[in-house]
Amino acid sequence: MTDFLSPKERSERMARIRGSNTRPEIALRKVLHSLGLRYRLNRADLPGKPDLVLPRHKAVVFVHGCFWHRHSDCSIATTPKSNTAFWVEKFEKNVARDNRVTALLNATGWRVFVVWECELGSARKAQATGERIAELIRGEKGF
Numbered sequence: 001m002t003d004f005l006s007p008k009e010r011s012e013r014m015a016r017i018r019g020s021n022t023r024p025e026i027a028l029r030k031v032l033h034s035l036g037l038r039y040r041l042n043r044a045d046l047p048g049k050p051d052l053v054l055p056r057h058k059a060v061v062f063v064h065g066c067f068w069h070r071h072s073d074c075s076i077a078t079t080p081k082s083n084t085a086f087w088v089e090k091f092e093k094n095v096a097r098d099n100r101v102t103a104l105l106n107a108t109g110w111r112v113f114v115v116w117e118c119e120l121g122s123a124r125k126a127q128a129t130g131e132r133i134a135e136l137i138r139g140e141k142g143f
């Protein structure tokens with residue numbers, strides 16, 4: 001990660017990237033759709049605005065950027081060497097928010113699945129990840 005942006009500039013840039021319709025998310029959607037799963041996008045009425053919502057399966061999927069959401073043991077989840085305290089605080093907030101959102105969704109009966117961007121880094125990875133997630137989504141009895 002280059003460091004020539006100020007934290008604020010980078011923050012703004014990443015916020016934009018973080019929005020829906022990122023490339024990894026589209027890759028996952030395509031695979032899930034090809035496997036016959038139907039979903040809705042970014043349901044604003046649910047905590048955390050999940051990227052994909054599968055009402056039939058009572059499941060939601062978040063596609064998380066590894067850097068922002070701190071994918072553990074992932075090479076993308078670096079910590080910038082300048083303004084480190086700023087970043088650490090920001091990351092902690094993001095992770096805390098993710099945990100809170102998951103708890104809220106679980107409390108209302110939603111199953112929460114997280115897919116990391118590095119798991120969608122190529123068409124082949126996206127296919128394998130999509131198949132795994134589809135199986136998990138369908139796996140649980142009673143849905």
Ligand SMILES: [Zn+2]
Nearest residue numbers: 066071074118
């Ligand atoms: Zn990752």
